[in-house]
Amino acid sequence: xxxxxxxxxxxxxxxxxxxxxxxxxxxxxxxxxxxxxxxxxxxxxxxxxxxxxxxxxxxxxxxxxxxxxxxxxxxxxxxxxxxxxxxxxxxxxxxxxxxxxxxxxxxxxxxxxxxxxxxxxxxxxxxxxxxxxxxxxxxxxxxxxxxxxxxxxxxxxxxxxxxxxxxxxxxxxxxxxxxxxxxxxxxxxxxxxxxxxxxxxxxxxxxxxxxxxxxxxxxxxxxxxxxxxxxxxxxxxxxxxxxxxxxxxxxxxxxxxxxxxxxxxxxxxxxxxxxxxxxxxxxxxxxxxxxxxxxxxxxxxxxxxxxxxxxxxxxxxxxxxxxxxxxxxxxxxxxxxxxxxxxxxxxxxxxxxxxxxxxxxxxxxxxxxxxxxxxxxxxxxxxxxxxxxxxxxxxxxxxxxxxxxxxxxxxxxxxxxxxxxxxxxxxxxxxxxxxxxxxxxxxxxxxxxxxxxxxxxxxxxxxxxxxxxxxxxxxxxxxxxxxxxxxxxxxxxxx
Ligand SMILES: *Cc1c(COP(=O)(O)O)cnc(C)c1O
Numbered sequence: 001x002x003x004x005x006x007x008x009x010x011x012x013x014x015x016x017x018x019x020x021x022x023x024x025x026x027x028x029x030x031x032x033x034x035x036x037x038x039x040x041x042x043x044x045x046x047x048x049x050x051x052x053x054x055x056x057x058x059x060x061x062x063x064x065x066x067x068x069x070x071x072x073x074x075x076x077x078x079x080x081x082x083x084x085x086x087x088x089x090x091x092x093x094x095x096x097x098x099x100x101x102x103x104x105x106x107x108x109x110x111x112x113x114x115x116x117x118x119x120x121x122x123x124x125x126x127x128x129x130x131x132x133x134x135x136x137x138x139x140x141x142x143x144x145x146x147x148x149x150x151x152x153x154x155x156x157x158x159x160x161x162x163x164x165x166x167x168x169x170x171x172x173x174x175x176x177x178x179x180x181x182x183x184x185x186x187x188x189x190x191x192x193x194x195x196x197x198x199x200x201x202x203x204x205x206x207x208x209x210x211x212x213x214x215x216x217x218x219x220x221x222x223x224x225x226x227x228x229x230x231x232x233x234x235x236x237x238x239x240x241x242x243x244x245x246x247x248x249x250x251x252x253x254x255x256x257x258x259x260x261x262x263x264x265x266x267x268x269x270x271x272x273x274x275x276x277x278x279x280x281x282x283x284x285x286x287x288x289x290x291x292x293x294x295x296x297x298x299x300x301x302x303x304x305x306x307x308x309x310x311x312x313x314x315x316x317x318x319x320x321x322x323x324x325x326x327x328x329x330x331x332x333x334x335x336x337x338x339x340x341x342x343x344x345x346x347x348x349x350x351x352x353x354x355x356x357x358x359x360x361x362x363x364x365x366x367x368x369x370x371x372x373x374x375x376x377x378x379x380x381x382x383x384x385x386x387x388x389x390x391x392x393x394x395x396x397x398x399x400x401x402x403x404x405x406x407x408x409x410x411x412x413x414x415x416x417x418x419x420x421x422x423x424x425x426x427x428x429x430x431x432x433x434x435x436x437x438x439x440x441x442x443x444x445x446x447x448x449x450x451x452x453x454x455x456x457x458x459x460x461x462x463x464x465x466x467x468x469x470x471x472x473x474x475x476x477x478x479x480x481x482x483x484x485x486x487x488x489x490x491x492x493x494x495x
Pocket of ligand 1: 110111112145228265266267268269270271272320321398424425
C-alpha cells in the first residue's frame with residue numbers, strides 16, 4: 001500500500017517513509033491510496049484474540065511494507081512489558097445505556113499513549129528498513145498531554161531523541177511534574193517563556209527553516225514529528241475501534257454484523273478520524289458523534305460545511321480539546337472528495353482567511369456520517385455528577401463532554417444503536433475539576449492531596465505513574481526565551 005499527500009503532489013511513499021517524514025513535502029498530510037476492505041469473517045476472527053494480536057492484524061493491513069515479524073515486535077514492545085495497568089489495554093466498561101471504551105490505562109493516563117507507545121517502535125523499525133543513518137530528533141510543542149506521552153514513548157529508543165517545549169506556567173502542575181521528572185538518556189524538556197502558541201509557532205518555524213535543517217544535517221540529525229499529523233500516530237488508533245467491537249461481540253452484547261455508534265471527545269480530529277477509517281473499511285459503525293466543548297468550531301463545521309476559526313478562544317476544563325484548528329480534518333476532506341486540488345484550495349483559504357467553505361456534496365457526506373454537538377463547562381460538570389450518582393463511576397472532564405453529547409444525540413434522534421463513549425483520560429489526571437464537579441472541596445489541597453481525595457470516591461486506584469511523581473526528582477529545569485528555541489535545540493544535540 002502506498003501513501004501520498006492530501007494536497008496533490010505526486011510523491012508516493014511507503015508507510016515507513018511516511019512515518020519518518022511526518023509531513024509531505026507540499027505540507028499536506030500522508031493518506032493511504034486506498035483503504036483495505038475487511039469482511040465479517042475478519043471481524044469475527046478478532047473476537048478471541050488479545051489486544052496485541054488484534055493490533056498486529058489491523059496494522060498489517062496498512063503497513064504492508066513491514067514484515068509480520070516486524071509488526072509483531074513493535075506491538076510487543078508498545079503494549080507488552082507491563083506498561084499498561086490492565087491486561088485488556090483498552091477495556092470496554094458496560095454502564096447500561098452507555099459502553100465506555102477506556103483508553104487511559106497506559107503509562108501517562110491519557111489516550112495519547114495508545115498511539116505514542118507504538119509510534120516510536122514503528123519509526124525506529126522504519127529507520128532500519130529504509131537504511132536511514134541519520135539521528136532523528138523529534139520536536140514537540142505541548143499544552144500538556146502529548147508532551148508527556150511522547151517522552152514516555154520515545155525514551156531510550158535507539159537512533160531517536162526527543163525534545164519537548166512547553167509554555168512556562170501554562171500547563172497543569174501534574175503535567176509539569178510528569179514532564180520535568182522524565183527519565184531517559186535521549187530526552188530534553190524545556191520551558192518556553194510564552195504561551196502555548198509561542199511554543200507551537202517556535203517549533204513550526206524550526207521545521208520550516210531550511211538553513212537550520214542544513215545545519216542539523218551537518219551533525220547528521222533530521223527532524224521529525226510526533227503529533228497526529230504523522231500517519232504513525234493515526235494508524236494505531238484504528239485498532240481500538242476494532243477491538244471495542246470485538247469485545248462487545250465477545251461479551252454477547254451485539255449480534256454478528258450489528259451496527260454500533262461511537263461518541264468521541266474531539267480536538268485535533270485524530271481520534272474520531274481513526275473511527276472513520278474503521279467505518280470506511282467495513283466495521284459496522286452507524287454514526288460517528290463528534291463531541292466538542294465551547295471551542296465548537298467542529299460542531300459548526302459538521303452542521304454547515306463551513307469551517308471558520310475566526311472566533312473567540314475559550315479556556316475550558318477540557319484543555320486537550322481547546323483547539324481552533326483541527327489538522328486531521330484535512331484527511332477527512334480528502335477521503336470524502338477524492339479531490340486533492342479542492343483540498344489544497346480549502347487549506348489555502350484556511351491559511352489566508354482562517355476559513356473555508358466546502359461544497360454541497362461534501363456537506364451532505366459530512367452530515368450522513370457524523371453528528372455533532374457541544375457542551376459547556378457547567379454541563380460537563382453536571383454530567384460527571386450525574387454519572388457518579390447513577391453508576392458510582394467517575395468520568396474525566398473530556399469523557400463527560402462525550403457522554404453528555406451522546407445523550408443529546410440519543411434524545412434528538414431516538415437512535416437506539418448501542419452507544420460507545422470513548423474515554424480519553426483518567427479522572428485522576430484532571431482531579432481538581434472532577435472533584436469540584438462531585439462537590440468536594442479542593443481548597444488548600446496540593447496535587448497529591450487531590451489524588452488521595454479522589455481515590456476515596458473511586459473504585460479505580462491512583463495510576464502508578466501519577467502517584468509515583470511525589471518521589472521523583474526534577475531532571476529538567478531548562479527555560480528559554482521564545483526567540484532562543486533554535487539555540488536550545490543546538491545545545492541539546494551538542495551534548
Ligand atoms: C488529545 C486529547 C483529546 C482530543 O483528541 P484528538 O485526537 O485531538 O481529537 C481528547 N481528550 C484528551 C484527554 C486528549 O488528551
